[in-house]
Amino acid sequence: MRSAFLFLAASLLVAAGSHRASAAYYSAKGMVANCNSEATYESGWCAGYLGSWADADIDMVRRNACIPSDTNLGTLKKVLLDYAREHPGEVETMSGGELLQRAFNRKWPTTSTDDTESEIFRRTC
Incomplete structure (x- = not known):
């Protein structure tokens, strides 16, 4: 039982350490x-991150940028x-997310603060 506990504790430490190391990515x-x-x-990682x-x-993205629905990944x-x-x-x-927010907001600014807005807003803003 004690060895199982030690193994679990060591595994959690390794997992936590690897998570911190990857945050800079x-x-x-x-x-x-x-x-x-x-x-x-x-290049694929970039496309996936930008597309996401x-x-x-979500509120954070919707409030800070009004990205037209027909915008392609090349434009992003x-x-x-x-x-x-x-x-x-x-x-x-900055973090990657912070930089994206600023870049997208500069290109497609919005003044929205309505948390209830839906996908319709993103197509029409």
């Missing part, structure tokens, strides 16, 4: 590096990379 700097990469994995943000129907990537080039200090200090 979602930094603005890491995200911009992936989105600038020609490598298939990094654009498709998200261009908006992000243009913003990153113009604001290199933010790339060094």
Whole structure:
């Protein structure tokens, strides 16, 4: 019983340690590096991350940017990379999510504060 407990405790420590190590992967700097990469994995990661943000129907995204429903991933990537080039200090200090919010808000600003707005708002804003 004691060995099972020690094994479980060690496993949790390893899992917690690996989670902290991977958090930097979602930094603005890491995200911009992936989105600038020609490598298939990094480019795919970028497309997935950007698409997830654009498709998200959550308050934080909806309140801060009104991304048109017909916006493609290439446009999202261009908006992000243009913003990153113009604001290199933010790339060094922010998380990937923070940088995306700022880039998308600058391109597609909104003043919405209504938490009840639905997908209809995102298509019509």
